[in-house]
Amino acid sequence: MGGRHLAESIVTDTATRILSDLADPQSVNRARDTAWEPALWRALSGAGLPLAWVPEELGGVGGESADGFELARVSGEFASPAPLTETLLAGWLLAQAKIASPTGVMTVAPCRWNDVIGMRRDGRLMGRARGVPFAAASEHIAVVVTGAEGCRIACVATSACRIAIGKSLAGDKVGEVTFDDVKPIAIADAPTGFDAAKLMTMGAAMRALETAGALQALLRMSTQYAGERVAFGKPIAKFQAVQHNLARLAGEAAAAMAAASSAADALSTIAADPRKFDEGIFLEVAAARIRSAEAATEGAAIAHQVFGAIGFTKEHVLHRFTMRMLSWRDDFGNESQWALELGNQIARRGADGLWPFLSSR
Amino acid sequence: MSTALQFDPIRLPPECEVLRREVRAFLAEEIAAGTFDPAAIETDDLFNREFSRRVGKKGWIGITWPKKYGGQERSFLERYVITEEFRIANAPVRLHFTADRQSGPVLIKYANEALKADILPRITRGECCFGIGMSEPNSGSDLFAASTKATKTDGGYRINGTKVWTSNAHNADYLIAIFRTAPATKENRRHGLTSFLVDMKSPGITVSPIYNLTGLHDFNEVVFGDMFIPDTHVLGEIDGAWKQATSELAFERSGPERFLETFIVMIELVRVLGAKPDVRAAEALGRLVAQVHTLRRMSVSVNGMLQAGKEPIVEASVVKDLGTVWEQRLPHRAREIAAFVDSGDVTNRALFEEHLAFATMIAPKLTLQGGTTEVLRGIIARGLGLR
Known part of the structure; x- marks a missing residue:
């Protein structure tokens, strides 16, 4: 650019x-x-x-x-x-x-x-x-x-x-x-070769990054709340079950961020020039879209579990993150549609093309 | 403590792709020569002295280590490429893998100069097999419950007790093991364990096989009956092994072997599905690909941090947690995806089912070895400041 x-x-x-x-x-x-x-x-x-x-x-x-x-x-x-x-x-x-x-x-x-x-x-x-x-x-x-x-x-x-x-x-x-x-x-x-899929690609990458950002905020909020909320005589962060839920949330947030940053990096390297969108870019963006949407599904559920009933209120800020993240899944192609496209592309390449393709990124 | 985990989008530099081509050419030659079969189900043949020597000749064992110990002083990203290509090819690396991944780096950090000069070059030549002596009958995830005793004697220690689930002990030239040199203290239950280099040729060691549920012999029971270890073989601080255990983990837990162990099922699934899978299968396949790509990008990122001299222990634990849970689930997903595919090449189908069966059988171990899911989530929770 x-x-x-x-x-x-x-x-x-x-x-x-x-x-x-x-x-x-x-x-x-x-x-x-x-x-x-x-x-x-x-x-x-x-x-x-x-x-x-x-x-x-x-x-x-x-x-x-x-x-x-x-x-x-x-x-x-x-x-x-x-x-x-x-x-x-x-x-x-x-x-x-x-x-x-x-x-x-x-x-x-x-x-x-x-x-x-x-x-x-x-x-x-x-x-x-x-x-x-x-x-x-x-x-x-x-x-x-x-x-x-x-x-x-x-x-x-x-x-x-x-x-x-x-x-x-x-x-x-x-x-x-x-x-x-x-x-x-x-x-x-439009430039030669440009089509609506190029816009979908950029849109999906943006939603993946927004989701990754929201998950980071959710992790921060949930961790902080677990340290403050006392139940059974101690902060709920001290219960192993809660710790493990938060560890899973950290994993989902990390996966979403890694996949989304990787896609953003791939697109930035070619200055987001749609004439250079190839199958490698498609893999990066599809993976970011799919993985971040899956992380949104998992992450929203965990965050709500940590916050309990207060997080289910209109008054509490949690829904601003969780509901927005969940709704982003449907913009610019939902993760199932991207997975279908990606799966078909992989099938066309065949079994022996799978690893060379993955390892090229 | 910050809750944000760092996973920068690190790309493998050009020298890695040059190396990848060399590695692929080498493996193709070995396959052509009949050294191993990339489509074979795991057998005891994964221990192959001649093959490991040829890998050593290439300079691909201990590639990141100092040159004076036989290393190449090349990067962790180059090591990453070697590891993933050998893993994908199903190459017989059992002799040198553990030494390359973690025992060598531990020696570099904690062994005396004479030991380093003696052992490290042999590892890099593919001549030296290592095992890890951590677990005991009453000490698994609870590492600091280890009770095998090291009693001080003239010029060294006498070891008495039992280690279990010790992979490779029957092939190993050395173990790196922790033994109790003092009781735990009230203030610190982790105190009192010391890390030792065990020469497996020492008198007083009895190795007995423990067959795993696939029928293969990988792990063992190792009984020490008054075995002598000289003072020179103490690794690091007496009674202070707990301080040393953690830095090893970032190496051990972040590699591509932590999500690629059942990957061959995915390759054979793609073969069975053919070029035009139905909507259900294609969508499910796409999701699997998205996962493995993400895991791979995370693992490369952690190796980039290792290269930069960081100790990304929490990040490595995240990779291993996500990676092993995923690779454990993979054969079950593959089975569901292939459920309605009832045509196509009979040979391909048979190969897929053979790999599926084996992967399904080994799946339970994937979230146990090298730190259970529960232990990893505890480490991540500590990283979040919850403990």
């Missing part, structure tokens, strides 16, 4: 500072309205974070690929309810077709394997995208348009689409976006 280098620690520090000041999970959970949302977004935008993946000439900051992945991880650590990763992905997508990014909240479509957005001969878009995160909150949607002669990338005003608003497990707004004769603001050919 080149451009100006944002040192990893600066991005991390900036995002961490903004999120702790303006999106502390406890305060967000207690808030009676959404008045905190604009201030958070202003701060994130002011620091240039949502457009970290957009080159300067297209209106962005021109950060490194690694910066965006690091933002996803930090965002997950705070169970952040801001559409940061969605806007990052949209900026990345538009940049592939050299389309300048508008300011404001963006999201991407399609986000499911089987959803297809097409284009009529008059240049208007048709189709439906389900499960689009933050669709209603966005001002623009970056769209992969699939056609007989290759793909195009379009920037669409959200107001031109019909949106049926739903909610994710975490209460975040998710939309079913219908493109019914929508005229894009900008549209251009």
Whole structure:
């Protein structure tokens, strides 16, 4: 991606500072309205974070690929309810077709394997995208348009689409976006070989990092709580059964982080250039998606077990992490769908190709 | 204490891939020459003197050790590549594996110069087999309950007692064993054990086989009847073995052998499923691949930390816990996945079932050897600051 280098620690520090000041999970959970949302977004935008993946000439900051992945991880650590990763992905997508990014909240479509957005001969878009995160909150949607002669990338005003608003497990707004004769603001050919799967790949990698970040936070919270909560005359952290549950949570958090960091590293090495997405990248991202989603399932269950009834209340902050992590499993292809693709790829390579392939990473 | 475990995405550097090609070529030659069969079920043939000597000639035993002791001063990541390629090929490494992995590094750290100069070069030449004398009839996971006694005498110690589950004792030239030199104290129940180098040629040692449930002879009972060990063979601090035990663990617990022991079942499963598996089988296969890739990336990461001079004991315990639980479950998953596949090559199916049966039989040991799941989770819990 080149451009100006944002040192990893600066991005991390900036995002961490903004999120702790303006999106502390406890305060967000207690808030009676959404008045905190604009201030958070202003701060994130002011620091240039949502457009970290957009080159300067297209209106962005021109950060490194690694910066965006690091933002996803930090965002997950705070169970952040801001559409940061969605806007990052949209900026990345538009940049592939050299389309300048508008300011404001963006999201991407399609986000499911089987959803297809097409284009009529008059240049208007048709189709439906389900499960689009933050669709209603966005001002623009970056769209992969699939056609007989290759793909195009379009920037669409959200107001031109019909949106049926739903909610994710975490209460975040998710939309079913219908493109019914929508005229894009900008549209251009995607690079040769680009298709919707490339967006799914980037999206899945981002969700894996967010999940890994959330699991780190869950491990920290659960360990701390177990040291404070007294039952049977001692902190529950002193019971071997609880210790072993927390050790398992540490293992799940570590596996999710290892798989997600490995995928982010692989993508950063090729500057997230979709023309270089090969089968090795596919393995890295699929494994990150699958392993982090499995870790989310296991990890959420363990954390709730540690916290007991208090963690099952609306008032407690735990659900902000667990429910968001569980809902992330379904964005950009769930882990079963990625596993099916990966399994088929492995089967095509055959038994004697398995180890050479694994050991090439 | 921080709860965040570090697993940096370390990549194997180019010299590792050069080495991997050399190792594969060497193993292919050995297979072609009939030294071993990569598809064979484990047998006692995994102990092969001539093969270990040829590996030693290549410089692949003790590869990370100082040159003055016969090592190559190469990296832990290169050692990692050798370990995983030998494991995947099912190569007969039993003679040198333990010495290469942990006994050699212990000697380098705690033995006197004369012992190092004598023994380490022999290990690197593939001539020297080691065993580990930890467990006793009443001391397994509870290592510090060991009671085999070392009584001080002129110029050394007299050893009396029994070790069990001692892998390789019947082949070993040496054991590294812990014996009780003093009682535990009230303040420290770990006090009083000392680590020794045992020359298996010493009079007063009786090795008897204990056959495991597969019928194979790997572990043994080792009885010491007034065996003499000279003072020069004490490793490290008298009564202080507990301080030394932990650093060994990072080496012992993080390697690819901790998740690849049943991997051949997965290879044969892919063969049985063919190029177009049904949806259920393909999805399940994809999940297995995601796991093994993740474990491998974690293991490489830990070896990168070892190379950087760190002691990632908690991280290594995480790798072994996740890895062994996974490899133990693998044959059972493979069986379920293959349940509806009822066609295809009969020979492939037979090979798959043979490996499946063997892996199912050895599965119980995977979460016991080298630290049980429960012990590992205790170490992780301590790392989290819970103990």
